[in-house]
Amino acid sequence: MSGQALSSLDQLSQQLTQHPGLLLYFSTPQCNVCKVLRPKLEALFEEHYPEIKNCYVDTTVTPEISGQYSVFAVPTIILFLDGKEFVRKSRNFSPIELIEEVRRPWEIMHS
Numbered sequence: 001m002s003g004q005a006l007s008s009l010d011q012l013s014q015q016l017t018q019h020p021g022l023l024l025y026f027s028t029p030q031c032n033v034c035k036v037l038r039p040k041l042e043a044l045f046e047e048h049y050p051e052i053k054n055c056y057v058d059t060t061v062t063p064e065i066s067g068q069y070s071v072f073a074v075p076t077i078i079l080f081l082d083g084k085e086f087v088r089k090s091r092n093f094s095p096i097e098l099i100e101e102v103r104r105p106w107e108i109m110h111s
Contacts, residue, residue: 003054003055003056004054004056005055005058006024006055006056006065008062008064009065009068012024012055012057012065015053016080016083019053020051020082021051021080021106021109022079022080023045023052023055023077023080024069024077024080025038025041025055025056025077026065026075026076026078027058027075028058028060029060031075037075038056038075048103049106071090073090076089077089077093079102081105081106081109086102086105087101
């Protein structure tokens with residue numbers, strides 16, 4: 001699974017309205033940590049929350065998205081539930097802890 005690359009704020013807005021869960025992964029092609037972390041995170045979300053849409057933001061290509069969401073470091077992930085920012089993690093975070101943090105609210109949304 002590879003997240004859809006977003007190229008504009010309009011495209012992001014459409015994704016937010018179309019999907020009850022949206023994971024944004026902010027990165028750059030030069031980020032070595034991102035090259036290891038992103039596939040692991042995508043695989044965990046695909047396994048545990050396949051309904052959550054996964055999107056990728058290259059901060060060097062679309063700095064307007066990074067600016068709009070005040071992302072100044074990579075990797076940064078923002079998880080939106082029902083169009084609202086729910087979780088934000090940056091730099092050093094555990095993908096497993098993130099999966100657990102999402103579990104309860106996601107189950108409530110879908111029960």
